[in-house]
Amino acid sequence: MALIVQKYGGTSVADADRIKDVARRIAATRDEGNQVVVVISAMGDTTDRLIELAYQMAREPSERELDVLLSTGEIVSSTLLAMTLRDMGYAAISLSGAQAGIHTDSAHSRARILEVESKRVIKELETGNIVIVAGFQGVTGEMDVTTLGRGGSDTTAVALAASLGAEVCQKYTDVEGIYTADPRLVPEARLLSDIGYEEMLEMAGYGARVVHLRAVELGELYNIPILVASSFTQKPGTLIHGGASMEVRNKVTGIAHDLDIAKITVVGVPDRPGIAAAIFQPLAKAGINVDTVVQNASIDGVTDLTFTMAKRDLSEAMRVIEPIAKLIKARECISDSRVGKVSVIGTGIQSHPGYAARMFTALSERGVNIQMISTSEIRITCIIEEAGVEDAVRALHRAFELETGE
Amino acid sequence: MALIVQKYGGTSVADADRIKDVARRIAATRDEGNQVVVVISAMGDTTDRLIELAYQMAREPSERELDVLLSTGEIVSSTLLAMTLRDMGYAAISLSGAQAGIHTDSAHSRARILEVESKRVIKELETGNIVIVAGFQGVTGEMDVTTLGRGGSDTTAVALAASLGAEVCQKYTDVEGIYTADPRLVPEARLLSDIGYEEMLEMAGYGARVVHLRAVELGELYNIPILVASSFTQKPGTLIHGGASMEVRNKVTGIAHDLDIAKITVVGVPDRPGIAAAIFQPLAKAGINVDTVVQNASIDGVTDLTFTMAKRDLSEAMRVIEPIAKLIKARECISDSRVGKVSVIGTGIQSHPGYAARMFTALSERGVNIQMISTSEIRITCIIEEAGVEDAVRALHRAFELETGE
Numbered sequence: 001m002a003l004i005v006q007k008y009g010g011t012s013v014a015d016a017d018r019i020k021d022v023a024r025r026i027a028a029t030r031d032e033g034n035q036v037v038v039v040i041s042a043m044g045d046t047t048d049r050l051i052e053l054a055y056q057m058a059r060e061p062s063e064r065e066l067d068v069l070l071s072t073g074e075i076v077s078s079t080l081l082a083m084t085l086r087d088m089g090y091a092a093i094s095l096s097g098a099q100a101g102i103h104t105d106s107a108h109s110r111a112r113i114l115e116v117e118s119k120r121v122i123k124e125l126e127t128g129n130i131v132i133v134a135g136f137q138g139v140t141g142e143m144d145v146t147t148l149g150r151g152g153s154d155t156t157a158v159a160l161a162a163s164l165g166a167e168v169c170q171k172y173t174d175v176e177g178i179y180t181a182d183p184r185l186v187p188e189a190r191l192l193s194d195i196g197y198e199e200m201l202e203m204a205g206y207g208a209r210v211v212h213l214r215a216v217e218l219g220e221l222y223n224i225p226i227l228v229a230s231s232f233t234q235k236p237g238t239l240i241h242g243g244a245s246m247e248v249r250n251k252v253t254g255i256a257h258d259l260d261i262a263k264i265t266v267v268g269v270p271d272r273p274g275i276a277a278a279i280f281q282p283l284a285k286a287g288i289n290v291d292t293v294v295q296n297a298s299i300d301g302v303t304d305l306t307f308t309m310a311k312r313d314l315s316e317a318m319r320v321i322e323p324i325a326k327l328i329k330a331r332e333c334i335s336d337s338r339v340g341k342v343s344v345i346g347t348g349i350q351s352h353p354g355y356a357a358r359m360f361t362a363l364s365e366r367g368v369n370i371q372m373i374s375t376s377e378i379r380i381t382c383i384i385e386e387a388g389v390e391d392a393v394r395a396l397h398r399a400f401e402l403e404t405g406e
Numbered sequence: 407m408a409l410i411v412q413k414y415g416g417t418s419v420a421d422a423d424r425i426k427d428v429a430r431r432i433a434a435t436r437d438e439g440n441q442v443v444v445v446i447s448a449m450g451d452t453t454d455r456l457i458e459l460a461y462q463m464a465r466e467p468s469e470r471e472l473d474v475l476l477s478t479g480e481i482v483s484s485t486l487l488a489m490t491l492r493d494m495g496y497a498a499i500s501l502s503g504a505q506a507g508i509h510t511d512s513a514h515s516r517a518r519i520l521e522v523e524s525k526r527v528i529k530e531l532e533t534g535n536i537v538i539v540a541g542f543q544g545v546t547g548e549m550d551v552t553t554l555g556r557g558g559s560d561t562t563a564v565a566l567a568a569s570l571g572a573e574v575c576q577k578y579t580d581v582e583g584i585y586t587a588d589p590r591l592v593p594e595a596r597l598l599s600d601i602g603y604e605e606m607l608e609m610a611g612y613g614a615r616v617v618h619l620r621a622v623e624l625g626e627l628y629n630i631p632i633l634v635a636s637s638f639t640q641k642p643g644t645l646i647h648g649g650a651s652m653e654v655r656n657k658v659t660g661i662a663h664d665l666d667i668a669k670i671t672v673v674g675v676p677d678r679p680g681i682a683a684a685i686f687q688p689l690a691k692a693g694i695n696v697d698t699v700v701q702n703a704s705i706d707g708v709t710d711l712t713f714t715m716a717k718r719d720l721s722e723a724m725r726v727i728e729p730i731a732k733l734i735k736a737r738e739c740i741s742d743s744r745v746g747k748v749s750v751i752g753t754g755i756q757s758h759p760g761y762a763a764r765m766f767t768a769l770s771e772r773g774v775n776i777q778m779i780s781t782s783e784i785r786i787t788c789i790i791e792e793a794g795v796e797d798a799v800r801a802l803h804r805a806f807e808l809e810t811g812e
Contacts, residue, residue, distance in 0.1 A: 058493035072478035087464030
């Protein structure tokens with residue numbers, strides 16, 4: 001008998017009929033002799049509807065109150081699912097985030113899980129219950145309700161799986177798993193049967209829409225395999241796990257891309273210690289997440305420093321950076337919001353220079369100008385003109401023959 | 407500075423605009439220098455909608471799950487109200503029943519309050535917050551959510567007022583207070599400025615639709631004055647308090663009636679000790695609330711025993727009572743569901759026989775046949791044919807000149 005944590009998203013429980021479908025899937029898992037913990041999102045567009053209601057009441061709704069309000073969405077779906085299972089003859093109980101012991105800090109609307117106190121969940125499992133936990137929510141030390149922000153329910157599921165020592169955390173959603181590239185861009189993209197945590201993290205952008213990165217990070221930290229599969233089909237899905245990075249497979253897993261980036265270049269920066277800190281500390285303080293950073297070797301004691309961020313952060317970043325550029329006597333700051341990112345992902349990729357060459361050749365053949373290059377152990381990223389990203393993804397998918405089997 | 411508990415019902419918070427109206431009333435009370443605790447019901451038909459959803463999922467939804475589901479209705483309205491007040495510049499915080507320390511037994515869907523642990527509410531009041539408490543809900547020792555059943559939010563409000571030592575519990579609703587009779591039946595019925603707890607309890611039927619009897623009983627027990635007033639006007643309303651019964655005023659307060667009753671007569675009951683217990687214990691066990699009981703003096707060692715109950719309980723009561731009637735060798739059982747109840751209510755009424763005579767005369771003049779009579783310190787009740795009840799209420803209202811001032 002295994003302990004399995006399953007997570008179902010909002011589209012999987014959008015109405016009464018879909019909740020019944022989900023209940024049948026859970027029942028089948030139980031029938032196979034497993035203990036089952038289910039983490040559930042709010043039904044369909046419930047969360048959006050509640051947010052709209054809040055903004056009818058207040059120009060800037062209190063985050064504390066908004067968290068309590070939004071938490072009701074997952075509570076509703078969890079009780080409906082528990083009722084359905086009981087009606088089908090299965091012992092089941094719903095638990096709120098607080099009851100399931102999801103303890104968080106008090107950063108309302110974006111709380112982090114501090115600890116999972118799973119006593120109650122274990123007790124309910126031991127009495128034979130299928131345990132349905134309201135996702136996306138937790139509780140502070142003062143027993144105030146918090147929500148976990150984006151990717152919250154995924155994170156609840158992996159955190160519960162870790163604390164319970166579950167065999168696997170299964171995430172059911174409206175896609176069939178992780179593909180070698182975004183299938184909306186590359187129709188011939190192939191569904192991966194498995195992928196490593198690190199590779200999955202590097203798939204950010206496309207990948208994050210399937211499983212939130214916080215959940216993948218947590219899965220890696222506690223070594224919980226995460227299965228991503230469709231709740232509308234019986235296909236096996238993609239297993240995200242730690243195996244891939246242990247046996248270095250030296251192959252390209254997929255092509256990731258991100259259109260939501262902008263670029264700032266600080267030109268003519270004096271090359272001396274402390275300059276990078278002087279630039280990036282104020283950006284961090286302003287809450288701006290800097291993505292790729294590239295600094296060239298200096299010539300005549302000056303260098304150029306380029307970095308990227310989300311498009312929405314560009315104007316704030318320029319506001320922060322311009323006075324600093326003056327202070328450190330840089331020549332100027334140039335911003336560009338019409339850029340995008342394309343990456344080739346795979347284990348051991350960096351130790352095989354052939355991959356980089358193949359990537360650059362493929363881009364050059366499509367007439368794509370590479371503006372920045374950044375690499376990691378398992379990724380080669382190029383910043384290119386935004387308009388060329390989609391074509392570049394398709395070209396790279398072909399160049400690495402990803403449409404053919406593993 | 408007084409501490410005031412206010413309660414607003416579902417129609418008072420049916421939509422965003424009404425919630426804003428309620429917020430302005432609360433703000434005005436705060437501006438007068440009071441500490442304010444507000445108990446709130448779910449918006450409009452939310453509870454009915456959630457129940458409907460539950461019955462889509464299960465033929466007989468688990469009471470435990472249904473309680474959790476329904477409790478979200480009051481949580482939503484409490485957060486929206488708190489947001490609105492904060493947007494208006496007032497410090498305010500919403501608390502769930504659990505956070506407000508409403509501890510109940512675990513009788514789901516009809517839980518009784520065991521204790522109010524008001525530490526958190528007091529802390530929030532001390533920091534200057536208006537405290538908005540989700541009504542109708544509590545929590546068991548195992549931290550499971552319960553609902554209090556009918557009249558639940560009224561009961562939450564009075565229980566909080568009692569535990570906090572509030573000056574008054576103000577119930578705002580869609581009527582202007584308590585009238586001398588149901589104003590839908592008696593257009594000239596007069597709004598009472600005050601009424602005693604006991605009289606209010608005797609007004610059951612009509613009165614219970616305005617404030618639930620559980621709340622009145624609790625108010626009497628802890629001597630918390632309850633003001634009933636409209637949330638749509640600025641009229642003063644009716645104060646339910648203990649004063650009236652202390653200074654016996656010897657006057658008729660109002661006319662109560664109840665159409666939802668049925669009658670069973672056990673005919674030819676041997677008049678010996680233990681017979682009443684033999685009949686009423688099994689009824690109590692079957693959960694049947696017996697209302698009026700009348701037993702005549704016995705003639706030749708046999709007597710007739712008549713009692714009333716809610717119409718919906720009649721067939722179950724007959725099922726319980728018929729074998730018992732055989733056992734105790736009663737002649738037969740006769741049931742009648744076409745009966746109603748009309749009562750004259752007032753302090754010291756029993757010690758003034760003139761009132762009873764005036765009541766019986768008024769009924770006789772309208773050709774009403776009195777089937778049963780039952781009296782208490784402050785009430786004279788007649789069971790009559792159902793079809794004659796409304797006419798009887800109007801006749802009695804005139805006979806006691808209730809349309810003219812107090």
